[in-house]
Amino acid sequence: MSKVYKFFNCRVMRNGALVKDDLWVRDGKIVDPREVFWFEKTEPDVLLDCTGMIIAPGFIDVQLNGGFGVDFSTPSDDIHSGLMKVAKGVLKHGCTSFCPTIITSETEMYQKIVPKIKRTPGGEHGASILGLHLEGPFINPLKKGAHKEALIKNLENFTIKDIEQFYGSLNDVSIITLAPEKAGDMKIIRKIVKRKVVVSVGHTTADIAQGEQAARNGATFITHLFNAMLPFHHRDPGVVGLLTSDDIPTPIFYGLIADGIHTHPSATRIAYRSHPEGLVLVTDAIIALGLKPGIHQFGPVTIEKKGEEKATIAGTETLAGSVASMDFCVRKFKEMSGCSVVEALECATLHPAQLLNIQHQKGTTNFGADADLILLDDNLNVQATLIAGIPVWIKKGGFACRLLKSKFGLTNDIYG
Numbered sequence: 001m002s003k004v005y006k007f008f009n010c011r012v013m014r015n016g017a018l019v020k021d022d023l024w025v026r027d028g029k030i031v032d033p034r035e036v037f038w039f040e041k042t043e044p045d046v047l048l049d050c051t052g053m054i055i056a057p058g059f060i061d062v063q064l065n066g067g068f069g070v071d072f073s074t075p076s077d078d079i080h081s082g083l084m085k086v087a088k089g090v091l092k093h094g095c096t097s098f099c100p101t102i103i104t105s106e107t108e109m110y111q112k113i114v115p116k117i118k119r120t121p122g123g124e125h126g127a128s129i130l131g132l133h134l135e136g137p138f139i140n141p142l143k144k145g146a147h148k149e150a151l152i153k154n155l156e157n158f159t160i161k162d163i164e165q166f167y168g169s170l171n172d173v174s175i176i177t178l179a180p181e182k183a184g185d186m187k188i189i190r191k192i193v194k195r196k197v198v199v200s201v202g203h204t205t206a207d208i209a210q211g212e213q214a215a216r217n218g219a220t221f222i223t224h225l226f227n228a229m230l231p232f233h234h235r236d237p238g239v240v241g242l243l244t245s246d247d248i249p250t251p252i253f254y255g256l257i258a259d260g261i262h263t264h265p266s267a268t269r270i271a272y273r274s275h276p277e278g279l280v281l282v283t284d285a286i287i288a289l290g291l292k293p294g295i296h297q298f299g300p301v302t303i304e305k306k307g308e309e310k311a312t313i314a315g316t317e318t319l320a321g322s323v324a325s326m327d328f329c330v331r332k333f334k335e336m337s338g339c340s341v342v343e344a345l346e347c348a349t350l351h352p353a354q355l356l357n358i359q360h361q362k363g364t365t366n367f368g369a370d371a372d373l374i375l376l377d378d379n380l381n382v383q384a385t386l387i388a389g390i391p392v393w394i395k396k397g398g399f400a401c402r403l404l405k406s407k408f409g410l411t412n413d414i415y416g
Contacts, residue, residue, distance in 0.1 A: 002027045004036060005389060006044035013056040013345055014365045023055055025371040028388030032367040046407050050375065051399060056345050057363050058096025058372035058385060059326045060352040062175060063133055063255055063282035065101045067289030072100045073299030075112045083117065087126025089290060091393035092416040093325035094382040096372040097128040097362055099174050103299050104136030104147040114168040122387040124414065130356060131174030134167060135223065139203035140179040145228040146313055146320035147203065148300045156184040160191040170195045174356055177223040179204035180214035193218035198355060201239055203228040208241040215248035221355055222254035224284055225271055226263055243275040251275065253355045255282040258333035259324035261310055265336035272337045280355055281329050281348040286311060286321035331380050341380065375400050
């Protein structure tokens with residue numbers, strides 16, 4: 001029978017609070033100790049004293065363009081190795097699942113890239129791949145941001161069959177970002193949603209009425225709120241107004257890049273206080289994540305990393321995604337918003353899981369959920385990352401290192 005691991009003397013993030021409780025893991029799942037101890041009469045095989053550390057679900061990033069020298073929008077002879085490099089690299093930042101994101105690209109590039117990126121379970125090799133996020137090309141050129149205008153397409157005359165043929169497949173696609181004002185009567189949104197793909201509105205000039213129409217047709221997400229959309233106006237709040245709209249069937253989720261550059265702290269607080277349950281932290285990180293400052297290629301666009309916190313289209317001040325990690329965004333968001341520890345963590349765990357409708361599996365520490373976990377100190381610095389209950393990254397020299405090394409018999413290659 002598989003080993004039972006008991007984490008004790010810890011604060012478990014559960015049901016909107018940090019609870020002083022034990023956490024039991026078996027076969028890669030979080031289990032109810034009452035069933036194991038009382039009904040099965042089974043003692044834990046391994047005891048782990050966490051000395052008061054926080055145990056939370058692993059972070060989920062639904063908008064990650066690349067990192068560590070890899071750009072998902074640039075095809076290569078070995079796409080898999082690039083994916084795995086990023087999947088491995090984000091473990092030290094507490095990210096256990098992500099959606100590889102492809103920006104607006106050449107038509108033939110989709111055919112080369114999309115069918116080759118599959119949903120993949122995580123493990124020591126890296127974080128889980130939850131399906132692609134296709135950010136474009138059906139966006140508004142007036143809000144193109146770092147997307148290349150010549151490659152943007154108008155969605156109005158596309159059928160669902162056209163879309164499937166254009167991308168190559170929707171089987172492993174989780175999110176499509178589009179500009180609703182470029183989607184005709186927007187019924188195409190319903191058809192995309194029926195393929196179990198989340199439709200997100202972004203890179204758009206949509207007003208509030210168009211945003212609400214998109215939501216009524218099934219759109220449930222806003223791509224990087226405030227960025228690449230009309231600014232808030234008191235007579236027409238635009239897509240931002242969806243956060244408090246009473247004319248949409250379900251509350252909207254919205255992505256926020258909380259790196260302190262893409263969104264001002266005051267704007268962060270306005271969004272969070274208006275609709276905290278919908279906030280999904282995203283990194284929007286690009287190839288330059290983890291690299292030194294300098295010039296890098298981001299799909300068809302040349303970008304420049306300036307210092308350690310900012311990336312722009314080369315020769316301009318136009319932002320080109322971020323170079324922030326998810327753990328940094330969680331800490332920065334807590335600082336800017338003034339929210340609690342649990343509220344900050346839920347924006348990178350529970351909320352993205354709810355967006356993707358996988359909250360029964362990931363984003364929580366409920367019984368039966370995947371044991372994708374992170375150990376954190378009081379300042380929300382990641383001390384260890386576990387996938388399916390097995391350590392896949394440990395901060396070298398920290399207490400978690402001494403704790404987990406002896407209990408799991410780990411090798412040095414997972415230390416950071």
